[in-house]
Amino acid sequence: MKIIQFSLLIILFSFTMNSVAAVILQYHHVSDDSPASTSISPLQFEAHMQYLADNSFRVVSLSELMNSTRKQQPIPDKTVAITFDDAYLDILTHGKPILDKFNYPFTIFINPGIINQKSAQYLSWQQLKKMADEGVIIANHGFNHDSLARIPEGLNEEEWLKHLGRLLNKAEKIIEDNTGQSWRYFAYPYGEYTPAIQHWIKSHDFIAFSQQSGAVGLGTDLSAVPRFPASKPYDKLATLRDKLHALPFSITLTGKNADTIHPVNSLESATFNVIVDDFNKRQLNCYVTGIGRQNIDWQTDNSFMITFNAPLPTGRVRANCTAPSKSKPGRYYWYSKPWFILKEDNQWYPL
Numbered sequence: 001m002k003i004i005q006f007s008l009l010i011i012l013f014s015f016t017m018n019s020v021a022a023v024i025l026q027y028h029h030v031s032d033d034s035p036a037s038t039s040i041s042p043l044q045f046e047a048h049m050q051y052l053a054d055n056s057f058r059v060v061s062l063s064e065l066m067n068s069t070r071k072q073q074p075i076p077d078k079t080v081a082i083t084f085d086d087a088y089l090d091i092l093t094h095g096k097p098i099l100d101k102f103n104y105p106f107t108i109f110i111n112p113g114i115i116n117q118k119s120a121q122y123l124s125w126q127q128l129k130k131m132a133d134e135g136v137i138i139a140n141h142g143f144n145h146d147s148l149a150r151i152p153e154g155l156n157e158e159e160w161l162k163h164l165g166r167l168l169n170k171a172e173k174i175i176e177d178n179t180g181q182s183w184r185y186f187a188y189p190y191g192e193y194t195p196a197i198q199h200w201i202k203s204h205d206f207i208a209f210s211q212q213s214g215a216v217g218l219g220t221d222l223s224a225v226p227r228f229p230a231s232k233p234y235d236k237l238a239t240l241r242d243k244l245h246a247l248p249f250s251i252t253l254t255g256k257n258a259d260t261i262h263p264v265n266s267l268e269s270a271t272f273n274v275i276v277d278d279f280n281k282r283q284l285n286c287y288v289t290g291i292g293r294q295n296i297d298w299q300t301d302n303s304f305m306i307t308f309n310a311p312l313p314t315g316r317v318r319a320n321c322t323a324p325s326k327s328k329p330g331r332y333y334w335y336s337k338p339w340f341i342l343k344e345d346n347q348w349y350p351l
Helices: 002-017 042-054 062-070 089-102 125-133 157-179 195-203 237-244
Strands: 022-027 079-085 107-110 137-140 185-187 207-209 269-274 285-288 292-294 296-300 303-307 315-324 332-341
Touching: 022 062, 042 089, 042 237, 062 079, 062 137, 079 089, 089 125, 107 125, 107 185, 125 137, 125 157, 137 157, 157 195, 195 207, 269 332
Parallel strands: 022 079, 079 107, 107 137, 137 185, 185 207
Antiparallel strands: 269 303, 285 292, 285 315, 296 303, 315 332
């Protein structure tokens, strides 16, 4: 009996360790002639795809990955999904031929209001419909490319959420009417969101995707699914390699710690709750945008606090926390927390 129980434990352990992590890559332009901050050259993009093929990564559709996560089904290790934001024409002219060469599925998050303007820079509804018919997932990036976190003057939060809801559902309906698809997947413009928006996303059966780094696991919050930016300056294969082998860090924040918007000089510390224990606590490192590596103060076996060593800069700020896995040498748990730090007059920084 003990032998049978031990064998079952070994099988369960092996099954668990072989079903641990997925990564979502985020791109915008595939072009040599577009803004560097949102671009990857066609040559480098093909190098990314070749690396996936050469190293036996399993590239799946976003729907397959999200179905596994939503249903709490095991995710095979080294699973990757590929996404693009903003529906630029070069995704079709430069990106798709490379993806087709490798037979890799992908997703495009679009803004119907921008598509309706019929700019030559963006894909048309006819092009999007043809791509959808060929298996490309067309998903929601908001009606226009407006930050959801920025409440216009004259509206309170409840009124703003109602307005956002109408626009988000309107965009979803337009996408369905023009492509035949309605996945209820939504990518936050500029990666900006709040806990109230996350609550709306959950209560209206959307899955939302952010722009902070991290791997995806069964414990991932489906109102802020992490994606690794893979365009410049993060397009080098050396850094991509580490991201593709990342493991999901099960970290949660509650109460005020979960807030994302803060006036400048008002956020001095943050407390994080950790579930996974497959790492040595002394090897946990957290780096914050603009102020570098932070000291880690373990409050309990399952929570740690960062007291920032300098004021957080205004703008989009992130804490990236990583720790090497004990069971998978050479691989790192990776978590990112975004904060949006307002200027001194409590005004938003430029987009």
